[in-house]
Amino acid sequence: MRLGVLDVGSNTVHLLVVDAHPGARPIPAHSHKVELRLAELLDGDGAIGPDGVDRLIATVQDAQQAAEDKGCEDVLPFATSAVREATNADAVLERVRAVTGIDLQVLTGAEEARLTFLAARRWFGWSAGKLLVLDIGGGSLEIAFGIDEEPDAARSLPLGAGRLTAAMLPGDPPDPDDVRALRRHVRAQIARTVGEFSRFGRPDHVVATSKTFKQLARIAGAARSAEGLYVQRDLSRSALEEWVPKLAAMTAAQRSMLPGVSEGRSAQLLAGALVAEGAMDLFGVDDLEICPWALREGVILRRLDHMPTG
Numbered sequence: 001m002r003l004g005v006l007d008v009g010s011n012t013v014h015l016l017v018v019d020a021h022p023g024a025r026p027i028p029a030h031s032h033k034v035e036l037r038l039a040e041l042l043d044g045d046g047a048i049g050p051d052g053v054d055r056l057i058a059t060v061q062d063a064q065q066a067a068e069d070k071g072c073e074d075v076l077p078f079a080t081s082a083v084r085e086a087t088n089a090d091a092v093l094e095r096v097r098a099v100t101g102i103d104l105q106v107l108t109g110a111e112e113a114r115l116t117f118l119a120a121r122r123w124f125g126w127s128a129g130k131l132l133v134l135d136i137g138g139g140s141l142e143i144a145f146g147i148d149e150e151p152d153a154a155r156s157l158p159l160g161a162g163r164l165t166a167a168m169l170p171g172d173p174p175d176p177d178d179v180r181a182l183r184r185h186v187r188a189q190i191a192r193t194v195g196e197f198s199r200f201g202r203p204d205h206v207v208a209t210s211k212t213f214k215q216l217a218r219i220a221g222a223a224r225s226a227e228g229l230y231v232q233r234d235l236s237r238s239a240l241e242e243w244v245p246k247l248a249a250m251t252a253a254q255r256s257m258l259p260g261v262s263e264g265r266s267a268q269l270l271a272g273a274l275v276a277e278g279a280m281d282l283f284g285v286d287d288l289e290i291c292p293w294a295l296r297e298g299v300i301l302r303r304l305d306h307m308p309t310g
């Protein structure tokens with residue numbers, strides 16, 4: 001069947017259309033994405049304002065039309081941290097439902113982490129052993145660890161690249177004192193969770209998903225996306241440590257000139273790099289591998305697992 005998954009994230013609203021059936025690898029057929037950056041549209045009270053709601057509805061309608069045009073039999077719609085943590089989330093969800101008919105399911109942070117872990121486990125297989133999975137979104141950082149398809153530990157922290165940039169890095173380029181303050185904040189938050197994971201032992205393989213990690217790996221020398229999904233892409237902590245001060249000294253426009261960095265994401269790349277560096281350091285990770293599959297694929301795989309096989 002042809003399935004669509006509609007991901008209303010903190011940075012992007014992304015419709016991914018795949019051809020899929022139980023027991024088979026989902027094959028991408030179409031991708032439709034809009035950088036809405038909901039995490040940056042929250043007002044002082046933490047609510048999504050009227051303009052943000054209108055833009056969200058228009059974006060969902062466009063994605064809905066694209067899903068129809070591509071012949072989707074079903075669409076799996078979900079929202080993550082920006083909607084989840086908005087103080088007017090219920091009203092926003094009801095407005096979207098009333099206008100579009102789309103019932104956005106709000107994932108908890110733990111659900112995000114578990115579904116992303118499932119996608120990584122299916123991508124790398126059982127031979128990867130114990131997996132540590134890191135995912136940096138616009139609103140949150142997800143961490144999951146385990147040897148099965150369901151992780152032994154899964155946490156979500158409010159350390160998304162968009163959220164942190166808006167709250168703590170107002171300058172362009174940022175003030176060095178602000179960068180240091182953000183670094184301290186990130187590491188204090190991550191350090192509180194390390195003990196929950198370390199009791200399960202060392203991972204056999206560390207993987208990362210998300211646009212932030214992909215861009216960091218690319219500027220550190222990993223292969224271009226044009227070279228395909230199956231080219232291994234790695235990121236070392238040593239390379240990241242070299243790049244963090246360089247990114248801190250750049251303006252957003254200068255970062256957008258780096259290989260693989262989009263203009264829409266360039267402003268938040270430094271915050272993402274500080275989160276990635278902090279996570280790799282505090283979890284004792286020297287190198288990690290980029291996983292092409294993430295939350296959207298996890299949602300699709302979970303749906304396929306619950307479909308009859310005929």
